[in-house]
Amino acid sequence: MGGFGTFKTACEFPDRFTAIIPVAGGCEVENAVKLKNVPTWAFHGDADNVVRYEYSADMIKAMQVAGCREAKLTTLRGAGHGIMKNVYTKPEIYQWLLNTKPQKNYSP
Numbered sequence: 001m002g003g004f005g006t007f008k009t010a011c012e013f014p015d016r017f018t019a020i021i022p023v024a025g026g027c028e029v030e031n032a033v034k035l036k037n038v039p040t041w042a043f044h045g046d047a048d049n050v051v052r053y054e055y056s057a058d059m060i061k062a063m064q065v066a067g068c069r070e071a072k073l074t075t076l077r078g079a080g081h082g083i084m085k086n087v088y089t090k091p092e093i094y095q096w097l098l099n100t101k102p103q104k105n106y107s108p
Contacts, residue, residue, distance in 0.1 A: 002084075003042070003051065007031075007059060014038050019070075019100040023087050024048055026055025032062035039070035039100050043087045045079030070100075 003025015010020045011031045019039040040063060044056035056073055063071035076083050087093065 003044075003056070007035075010035055010038050010040075019097055021087070021093060021097070022056070023084060024051045024056070024081055025059075026051065027059050029058055029062035032059060032068070033066040035063055035071070036066050036068050038068070040068065040072070041070075041093065041096060042073045043076065043083060044073065045076040045081065045083050047078050048081045048083075050081035 003022040004027065005025070006020050006022035007025050007027035010017050011027060011034045014034050014037065017038050019041070020035075022040065022042045024044050025042070040060065042056045042060055044051075044053050046053045053075070057075075060071050060073040076086055079086065
């Protein structure tokens with residue numbers, strides 16, 4: 001439940017995350033407003049036969065409509081569900097995380 005867990009946990013505790021990178025997940029689109037201040041870079045294979053690609057696509061679109069300051073989806077063309085290695089070996093995701101600013105309202 002990695003990608004779904006990432007979205008769900010961030011929706012429950014949005015003030016605890018500077019950014020999230022859900023992989024092959026999704027969430028109820030009505031929760032998108034909860035992530036308005038949580039930069040999100042989602043990844044999903046468009047040939048995923050375990051978790052429908054639309055789950056990520058619909059959530060990112062809903063976040064953008066809700067005014068999320070940064071919500072983007074990278075589609076891995078022809079990729080199935082096992083894309084973790086393809087994602088976490090990309091140096092640019094770590095640079096993105098390091099350049100993401102914490103929310104002003106964070107309180108531990």
